[in-house]
Amino acid sequence: MATANAPSPSGSQLSEAQDFLAKYPDVEAVDIILTDFHGIGRGKTIRRHELEGIYKSGRGLPSSLFGQDVSGEDVDDCGLVQTGGGGDCRCWPVPGTLGYLPHTGRGQLLIAMYEEDGAPHDVDPRNVFGAQVKxxxxxxxxxxxxxxxxxxxxxxxxxxxxxxxxxxxxxxxxxxxxxxxxxxxxxxxxxxxxxxxxxxxxxxxxxxxxxxxxxxxxxxxxxxxxxxxxxxxxxxxxxxxxxxxxxxxxxxxxxxxxxxxxxxxxxxxxxxxxxxxxxxxxxxxxxxxxxxxxxxxxxxxxxxxxxxxxxxxxxxxxxxxxxxxxxxxxxxxxxxxxxxxxxxxxxxxxxxxxxxxxxxxxxxxxxxxxxxxxxxxxxxxxxxxxxxxxxxxxxxxxxxxxxxxxxxxxxxxxxxxxxxxxxxxxxGERFHTAFTKIKQAEYEQMALKVSAAEWEYYGFSV
Incomplete structure (x- = not known):
């Protein structure tokens, strides 16, 4: 089980964080980024002193982040929202992705989601791809x-x-x-x-x-x-x-x-x-x-x-x-x-x-x-x-x-x-079902949006 100070299931090493902190002594914050179904980064901005902790024990984020549409709204019937009591899963650093954005003054780190036993979370898009790489x-x-x-x-x-x-x-x-x-x-x-x-x-x-x-x-x-x-x-x-x-x-x-x-x-x-x-x-x-x-x-x-x-x-x-x-x-x-x-x-x-x-x-x-x-x-x-x-x-x-x-x-x-x-x-069946439901919901929402072009062409002429 991946617990505090256990080996990272992603293969990340604490030395990566330590080297980064030594190289960038003035960095006070780091954006940690989990990529959702839509390619959008979801996560947090953590303070400098929190970075080593993510490499030691991961960081909890809700798996329901994968049950959202592109706007961040939950899609209730996708099977990923408020499951198992709505608790967090553990996210770990993606090795080699800790870097610095000089124009923001902050660090940046990609993370991926894992189960508590260290198995890759099956609907994290990066893990879905990882299964094909394996x-x-x-x-x-x-x-x-x-x-x-x-x-x-x-x-x-x-x-x-x-x-x-x-x-x-x-x-x-x-x-x-x-x-x-x-x-x-x-x-x-x-x-x-x-x-x-x-x-x-x-x-x-x-x-x-x-x-x-x-x-x-x-x-x-x-x-x-x-x-x-x-x-x-x-x-x-x-x-x-x-x-x-x-x-x-x-x-x-x-x-x-x-x-x-x-x-x-x-x-x-x-x-x-x-x-x-x-x-x-x-x-x-x-x-x-x-x-x-x-x-x-x-x-x-x-x-x-x-x-x-x-x-x-x-x-x-x-x-x-x-x-x-x-x-x-x-x-x-x-x-x-x-x-x-x-x-x-x-x-x-x-x-x-x-x-x-x-x-x-x-x-x-x-x-x-x-x-x-x-x-x-x-x-x-x-x-x-x-x-x-x-x-x-x-x-x-x-x-x-x-x-x-x-x-x-x-x-x-x-x-x-x-x-x-x-x-x-x-x-994977669970990803396939969730992605289908989310896209169906997104289609239904967009179908309700009446464009300016529709008003121009049809509003007062048909």
């Missing part, structure tokens, strides 16, 4: 990967109509309504903000790499270094909070809603994935004759067969589905191809030992642990079943695609997710 390791595979993040920066204050606009630049204070795709001068005008983001990343063991000005006005993309897939998912949680908190210090807001502007590009969260062997070598590397790895092709085959069932995790909110209104660069499909950005599962064209594939469907609003869980789980199914992915798609951008049987809207995705045996098996 499955992979039992098969002799070590998942590797990275995520790309697309997002918008907007000014904090809306206009007189309540609408938000792309952020004015940090240097010049002007605002451009042009796309400025991949403009280095646009990045320069926002450089003080991004310099602060990169500075913060140095203190968080977070390697942010390429930054570009994306297709939409005020839209950017940051890539994160390829590494162990579990830590790559942690990196998304850390990076989003870093970007969001820095932006606020500059009078901006970072928007990870995938379609904040109806006529502009949506924001995705592309997952790059491969499997390493026990020797660290990439098992998806090209064959000696230059052909693609059969193991990678089987993994792609497994994922193709489950995309429809998992769309609710890849596009979890009502706004997520606006991103698929235009198929350009937002492939709501189950196809694959080599160096083809119209497909769902893209194999980048660079050949050789670094070969991997890119899952392109998820929006930036998706929970990275859940995206990784179903992607890895389906890939392993494909490998175990030696599933053929079929012929690669060779469609060109703008070319009409053949219809597929993927869900076409949010409610359809909820229904397909609920009926999926793959999701029950991969995510």
């Amino acid at each position: 499955r992979a390791e039992n098969l002799g595979f070590y998942p590797m990967g990275a995520f790309e993040l697309e997002f918008y920066l907007v000014d904090q204050t809306p206009d007189a109509q309540g609408l938000y606009h792309p952020a004015s630049y940090a240097i010049t204070k002007r605002r451009s309504k042009l796309r400025n795709t991949m403009s280095v001068d646009e990045i320069d005008e926002m450089s003080p903000l991004f310099d602060a983001v990169y500075e913060g990343a140095k203190h968080l063991d977070l390697t942010l790499e390429t930054l570009i000005s994306e297709y939409g006005p005020g839209q950017y993309e940051m890539t994160i270094r390829y590494r162990d897939l579990m830590r790559a998912a942690d990196d998304v949680i850390i990076a989003k909070r870093l970007i969001r908190t820095v932006a606020r210090r500059f009078g901006k807001e970072a928007v990870f809603m995938p379609k904040p502007f109806g006529n502009e590009a949506g924001s995705g969260m592309h997952l790059h994935l491969s499997l390493a062997g026990q020797d660290g070598n990439n098992l998806f590397a090209d064959q000696a004759d230059g052909s693609l790895s059969p193991l990678m092709l089987n993994a792609i085959g497994g994922i193709r067969g489950t995309i429809g069932e998992t769309m609710l995790l890849l596009a979890p909110f009502m706004n997520s589905w606006r991103r698929f209104a235009s198929a350009m660069y937002s492939p709501a499909s189950d196809d694959w191809g080599v160096e083809n950005r119209t497909v769902a599962l893209r194999v980048p064209g660079t050949p050789g030992k670094t070969r991997h594939f890119e899952h392109r469907i998820a929006g930036v609003d998706a929970n990275p642990y859940l995206v990784a869980a179903v992607t890895l789980g389906a890939a392993l199914d494909g490998i175990e079943g030696k599933i053929d992915p079929g012929k690669p798609c060779e469609d060109e951008i703008g070319e009409a695609k053949a219809p597929n049987d993927l869900p076409r809207h949010w409610l359809d995705a909820i229904d397909q997710f609920a009926a999926s045996e793959f999701n029950k098996r991969t995510l």
Whole structure:
């Protein structure tokens, strides 16, 4: 049983806290963050003297945090609210995630939830993914990967109509309504903000790499270094909070809603994935004759067969589905191809030992642990079943695609997710039931919201 001063079931070490306190003697508070179903950080801000105690004996938080909708409201029939008397479960540090945010002056620590006997809590999204990582390791595979993040920066204050606009630049204070795709001068005008983001990343063991000005006005993309897939998912949680908190210090807001502007590009969260062997070598590397790895092709085959069932995790909110209104660069499909950005599962064209594939469907609003869980789980199914992915798609951008049987809207995705045996098996029955109920409740709440556009089109004319 994990009790006071017992070994941490997460593998965290007290020395990590002690080293942090010695390195940052002026830090007086630390944000401890548990990631909920929606990818939102729930937790507490603790004082400096409390940090070592979390490494010694964990910290209690209610498991009902996982029974909330995106707004923090309890969903009573999800099976996770006020169970077992409503007591706390114990949360322990995620090793390697204790860091410092210089722009806030506080530390930051990711935590995960465990039962009192030290078993991973079965509905914590990080633990749900962890079960698939363990499955992979039992098969002799070590998942590797990275995520790309697309997002918008907007000014904090809306206009007189309540609408938000792309952020004015940090240097010049002007605002451009042009796309400025991949403009280095646009990045320069926002450089003080991004310099602060990169500075913060140095203190968080977070390697942010390429930054570009994306297709939409005020839209950017940051890539994160390829590494162990579990830590790559942690990196998304850390990076989003870093970007969001820095932006606020500059009078901006970072928007990870995938379609904040109806006529502009949506924001995705592309997952790059491969499997390493026990020797660290990439098992998806090209064959000696230059052909693609059969193991990678089987993994792609497994994922193709489950995309429809998992769309609710890849596009979890009502706004997520606006991103698929235009198929350009937002492939709501189950196809694959080599160096083809119209497909769902893209194999980048660079050949050789670094070969991997890119899952392109998820929006930036998706929970990275859940995206990784179903992607890895389906890939392993494909490998175990030696599933053929079929012929690669060779469609060109703008070319009409053949219809597929993927869900076409949010409610359809909820229904397909609920009926999926793959999701029950991969995510666990209790998680599957709770997530279904929460999304059904969220859909019902959103269905009651009457938009300004409905008043404009229908209010006085029908």
